Amino acid sequence: FLVNNVNWPWAVPKRPDSVHIHTHQGTPLKYMGADLLGRPGARHGLDVPQMLRRADRWDHSLVAGRYAERMWERAYPCHFASARTGSPRNDVLVNAGPQAGRRTRERLGVPEGHTVVLYAPTRREYRRGGYVERFDPARLAADLGEGHTLVVRLHPSLATGPARGMGLAELHRRGVLIDATDEPHVEDLMLASDLLITDYSALMFDYVLLDRPVLIHADDWAAYTASRGAYFDITAEAPGHVSRSYRELAWLLASGAWRDEEAARLRSAFRARFCEYEDGRAAERVVRTLLLGEPMPEPAGVPGARSVPATPGHDLLASS
Structure with a gap:
């Protein structure tokens, strides 16, 4: 199993029985992948076709919600499967305590x-x-x-x-x-x-x-x-x-x-729109379903409005 949040270089060959899991670096707002083909300024220095060929080696693309699933599949029209697990790096945010x-x-x-x-x-x-x-x-x-x-x-x-x-x-x-x-x-x-x-x-x-x-x-x-x-x-x-x-x-x-x-x-x-699968159990879900092959239900959805307070602060700018 190889896990990455960026694309794998050609120096990392896709060997038989290896599994590539792509976690991404977040939910996309700006154009990515194939969508850059129509943006010559944005893709300056990028070989988009090569990027797509490398993305074709992914086995799983982790998504935070249905919006991210649609956008990643649009940006990278390749042979991977979208995994509705949530983003493991965000578990620490969902489960954070006040300190x-x-x-x-x-x-x-x-x-x-x-x-x-x-x-x-x-x-x-x-x-x-x-x-x-x-x-x-x-x-x-x-x-x-x-x-x-x-x-x-x-x-x-x-x-x-x-x-x-x-x-x-x-x-x-x-x-x-x-x-x-x-x-x-x-x-x-x-x-x-x-x-x-x-x-x-x-x-x-x-x-x-x-x-x-x-x-x-x-x-x-x-x-x-x-x-x-x-x-x-x-x-x-x-x-x-x-x-x-x-x-x-x-x-x-x-x-x-x-x-x-x-x-x-x-x-x-x-x-609610963009974080449907971010319930704080993404890493566990990835290990159980993708690495161990255990069946596990999809996340029930983002937790309800839940405030994680920071250290008490003050008004930001003094009113004039």
């Missing part, structure tokens, strides 16, 4: 009682290098004020790029924010935070399992979809409130709207 993120906070140096804002933007295909700074993170950190810590995690493909050398590393050194791009387990950062601010990162599909607020900053949605493509309009079906400018983002934080009843309703609907 689950404390050790990570301590290791990162977050002061006791601070509200932790996790900012996790994705890369852009319409800009060379993939990084486009949507707003000044130092300004956000300053606007958040006392009692708050801003944690930034760039997309892994940007970890060695110019974005960090152009300011993020320096802001970390000065204590303005915490650069957590090198953290090996993003689940730890999710557990340690009180709020996720992202744009189009697949991280949002996992974060909603904590039932904590999400803000979508979508000021370049038109440019992003024109270059990369997306399977649905995240601005219309978001897991929380949507901002289209820094001014709107600051208002959502200052007004407290980021955690109002509407935000909770949007989060609940998003979780």
Whole structure:
């Protein structure tokens, strides 16, 4: 049995009786696989036909819900079988207790009682290098004020790029924010935070399992979809409130709207639609059904609205 969340290189041959289990890196929003054939800018440097030939060696594709099942089968029209197991990496989020993120906070140096804002933007295909700074993170950190810590995690493909050398590393050194791009387990950062601010990162599909607020900053949605493509309009079906400018983002934080009843309703609907099989038993289900061959019923569905509180925090932006 070989398990991977990326494609296997040709150096790993598919031997007789071997089983390849693909866990993926999340639920897809942006175009993947064969859907990139019509997006020359997004597939620059990618050999999509070769990617599909390698995907044809998968035996099982793990899915978090029926939406992910449809999208992965569309993106990779190959010979694998979709396994309705849920995502094993998300078991830690579903089963987390209220103190689950404390050790990570301590290791990162977050002061006791601070509200932790996790900012996790994705890369852009319409800009060379993939990084486009949507707003000044130092300004956000300053606007958040006392009692708050801003944690930034760039997309892994940007970890060695110019974005960090152009300011993020320096802001970390000065204590303005915490650069957590090198953290090996993003689940730890999710557990340690009180709020996720992202744009189009697949991280949002996992974060909603904590039932904590999400803000979508979508000021370049038109440019992003024109270059990369997306399977649905995240601005219309978001897991929380949507901002289209820094001014709107600051208002959502200052007004407290980021955690109002509407935000909770949007989060609940998003979780019900995209996380059907995330019941905290995905790893067990994979081992029992795919490795041991035991029969096991499909997951009953995502648990009901269940809040996993982070360390108590404060209002994010002081009202002006």
